[in-house]
Amino acid sequence: MGRYLLRRLGLAIVTLWILSLIVFFAGQILPGNPARAILGNLAAPSAVRALNHQLGVDRPLVTQYLSWLGGLLHGNMGKSYTYQSAVEPFIRAALINSAKLAALALVVIVPLGILGGVIAALNYGRALDRLISLTGSSAATVPEFVSGIVVIVIFGVTLKVLPVTAAAGAGASFFTQLKYLILPAVPLVLVLFGYIARMARAGTIEALESDYARTATLKGLKRSVVIRRHILRNSLLPTITVIATQTGYLIGGLIVVETLFNYQGIGKLIFSAATAKDFPMLEAGVLTIGVVYMVATLAADLLTFSLNPRLRVGGME
Amino acid sequence: MTGPSQADRAGQAPAATYEPAAPALQVGHVDVTYRVRGQDRLALRDVSFEIGRNESYGLVGESGSGKSTMALALTRYLPRNGRVSAGSISVGGRDPLAMNRSALRDFRARTVSMVYQEPGKALNPSIRVGRQLGEVYEIAGSDKTEAEARSVAMLRKVQIADPGRVMDAYPHQLSGGMAQRVVIAMALAASPSLLILDEPTTALDATVEAEVLDLVAGLRDEVDTSVLFISHNLAVIAKMCDRVGVLYAGELIEEGPASQVFDEPRHPYTVGLLRCIPRQGQRKDHGRLDAIPGFLPQPGDDRAGCVFAPRCPIVVEQCRESPPPAFDVGPDRTSRCYRHEETADMPRSTPSDITLPAQAFEAEPVVTMRDLSKTFTSRAGRVGALAHVNLDIRTGETLGLVGESGSGKTTLARVLLGLTTPDEGSKVSLKGQPLGPDLAHRGREQLKSLQIVFQNPDSALNRRHTVRRLISRPLAKLAGLSGTALQDRLMSLVASVRMEERHLSLRPSQLSGGLKQRVAIARAFGGNPRIVVCDEPTSALDVSVQAAILNLLADLQAKERVTYLFISHDLGVVRYLSDRIAVLYLGRIMETGPAERVFAGPHHPYTEALLSAVPSLDGQRLDRIKLTGEIPSAADPPSGCVFHTRCPRRLSSGICESTEPPLAEVEPGHLMSCHIPLDELRLMQNIGASDDNRAPGP
């Protein structure tokens, strides 16, 4: 187990490093002239040069990358162009807000998705299965802003039952916050339902058609016992990994949802930073998301590893 | 429901689930229908048979015969599109077709049990073995502790030496033989009236298979259970069963006591089937196997008369008009054939003896292997698949390569072909020229010389290419032909594998198994190779098709003068085709020599054990050499002679443990790797199961 953990950790670090390269490349190199972007097209060339020098972007690329990377590793995420202050507190606050929204979405979607997938598998080939499968895959491809708009129009504007902004205001109680987060969570739930249900369905079907399911049934066990005791623990194993990879989509959806509902999460932060061409903020935000995703995947891998006897215990005696 | 049972020490619940007088199984005029794409297809038609108490009944058939369907019907586990459309079933006096859900559960728990082909897959990979076994007892009403105790006792009963360790293990930690014992334990734990075994040993090695079969036979004596044994392997059925029924295309065409049916078959199909199986004394040129012409009926074909009529050599008008009833041909014997009295003189479809041109063995072997080793490195460590193998293959001969799993026979073939690179220091040469270690280092001439026929034609043929393309490619690439020359050679190849021009435009999925293998053979011969490796070429085919392919291979060899390296786990087939034999165990050669020498003896103790393990239709040797333990892992081979851990003739002097015996010529042309001198072996093996010279077990 220890060796596996080390290997996965090593891989994660390599991947993060590649990610940092991508982010740096997109953020620093492509735009070319950040001072020009900040000061605007009408600024004097000398002012542009001075600001570029102050920002340190006239140094050789490798130096810039290394100093950027070094700063990151020390927890220094740089200085926002827009706010002219440290990026880090913004990121932290935004992350907490997004975490609340994401948590709500996950709490709803994981049981719903698994339940949907398992029910679909138990009715394999019949109408209920097709219904769940098609609903899931269709909902997964509808962009979040589309479903968000539909939901706003129905519940927010026409029926006026739920608030259309996500922020409850400072000091609001838990339940008030919850009420405000319901509408924004809906698009996220819709998008994720399809993937999770599909994985759960596929895993359950494979388990249902396996030889050991046949053995269990022919022992004379009740169908519910066969499902509960023999099938589920094998079918849900791959679903765990999927849930972790879905955090990626979740985060992507956050950009859209938070923008639509005007919620100060990390998605909105990245979006605002991009519009304002505040590259340090943008890079830091993107990298943070990357780290969160890596951590989630790593956790999922470890969980799978510890739950799968074949990996945990090893080969023949 | 039974209350807490009075468990005997053997760990079984007392059988109290049926009337003493009722037979274990009664099947009366059963039809089973499948609904495929809106059409009804009969998988079983008018099948009737009975199994008495404590009796063992074998159901024999090839693919498509419906034998597995029968097993599924008996436990009411047919897939959603299948149903028993006619007839009655009674197991231990109970009718599974009429039961409601809870009665069916009880039925499955206590009256009938099944053991399937792949034991590893039959166990839940995420639950420990002990829990899965204990579950059976808990269903019968025991509590957890009692179930655990009885599970341990049951494991001992199936001869698992260390039950405690196995109880705690997960299924993937068990070997195939061990897993099958666990499954058998689970099946017998409930004391069923009927135990159904569906190809239980097909996936196992010969020696392991023998042990499992012995176990089942032994348990039958102790336990009051009847057995339904389903298999395509007639020899296994002959060994294990009192009575046998032969299924063909869903109909039970012959039935009776096993020895009688196999010695004096009374149905043309049974006669034909028996002629397809190589028995002692049959060789490729003398006492040839006879194929059954024609083709299994397709589901949905018209069946006006006897189902076997299209292929029957003694068919008459009456056979095609109405299906024959089951005639009584002896006490307890039936046969569905109008002409059952004339089956004894049924003509063959191919001659029994032919003259193959005398092989001109050249002095120099065509392939020499010296010090051939191959080690695989993986996360599990270093695995020595082959260790210092020295082998010659002579021009024009068929060298049979024999061994169980882990013996390295496939690796050897792959190294010869260049698909796998051998270790440094290995020397392989072809006609005196060194062979490059892999395909990139071999010239076109060398590529031309070595070809292969794979085991599974579905995997070996590109399913997106037409037959024409598959066979033409080697002609263009290796033989360098084009235009009319290519066309001519293509047609002559097609004719020599007995296919027709109309097959050329088809794709592999449109062909039967036998035809696909012919395409593979035609392809192998396209470039005029000198050596063709045949890697289990008939193992994936039905018995009736095997004979035709084997004879085809023999004829092609004579015609084209090629050398074969013939790999098979089926000793009967190897004996039929091979001129010389090499026996491999754990990557080392144990013995090489002329086929008859090696088979008749005196031979290496491993060869001896292998031969005695394989069930044969020619009657069982009473002196079966039982090997103890499992095949050791190739990652950690035993010291000295690798076979010593299981060898029943191990010398008491200890030399077998310490020193690896050299491969020495013990008589002209016959090499063996054993410390025991040939004369002593001759004495030991001729006398039979004498315990005098056997060393105590490990």
Place this chain on the structure above:
Amino acid sequence: MTDAVATAPAEIVPVLPTRRELPIWRLLLRRPSFVIGAAILLFWIVCAIFGNAIAPHDPLAQDLLRLNKPPSAAHWFGTDPLGRDVLSRVIVGSRTILIVTPLATLLGTVLGTALGLAMGYFGGLLDALVSRLVEAVLALPAVIIIFMFVVALGSSVRTLIIVIGFIFTPLVARTVRSSVQVERQLDYLSSARLLGERPARIMFVEILPNVIPTVVVEFTVRLGYAIFAVATLAFLGFGVQLSTPSWGSDINASYGLLGAGYWWETLFPALAIASLVIAINLVADSTQQVVAG
């Protein structure tokens, strides 16, 4: 030639019926989900090509007397803040998405297939390196990566197609690679090697035909994602600046008005997007069912 060869009987061999007796497109037409999806798709394609002829009003014409009017007989979908007819804009707006997305998907699929073939066949260093790259790319949702590049490079049709195409390449490669690895288990590849065939030929002549069904399904699935990405970018304000209207940009311009109750100018383009993605999804799903069955 010995006697045995001449007298051996020929097998009577009927040709087994092919599993797929009907060509694929016939099988697809029997599925209601495919028919519905294809119909919707066809409708939008027609709109994209003939939009200006079908639309009741000129999508660019501003009627300053009728700003933000709700749906009525004259304007079925109402008017937007500049007095333009929403229905006409929705019809013509299909053009942008239906030009960019198929091209981007095609680029990604072709490159991805070639890469996947190489990765699956050669394995080794190439496979390890590219797999790491794929993982890094996947560490972020595609939208964010595309977003970053579009921010940096500006949004034009060419940029969008290239960026999306390149992002899709590793994703398609991953699927194709798994398919190729399944094929590698089969012996026909060893047979090809034994003939001395070269790797390029093995990949494209032997393996590719067997992998094509997977590629087709992957294409249809990616198309859905491409629409998702392009629409989302447009919503965020990074849409393509063509002179014709586009759904995403229209939504971007009008969603701020939702709070004030002006829902039609946002909802109808949104529903148009939803119908298109669902249509593609139905087509992708039924294609997958037919190919696998």
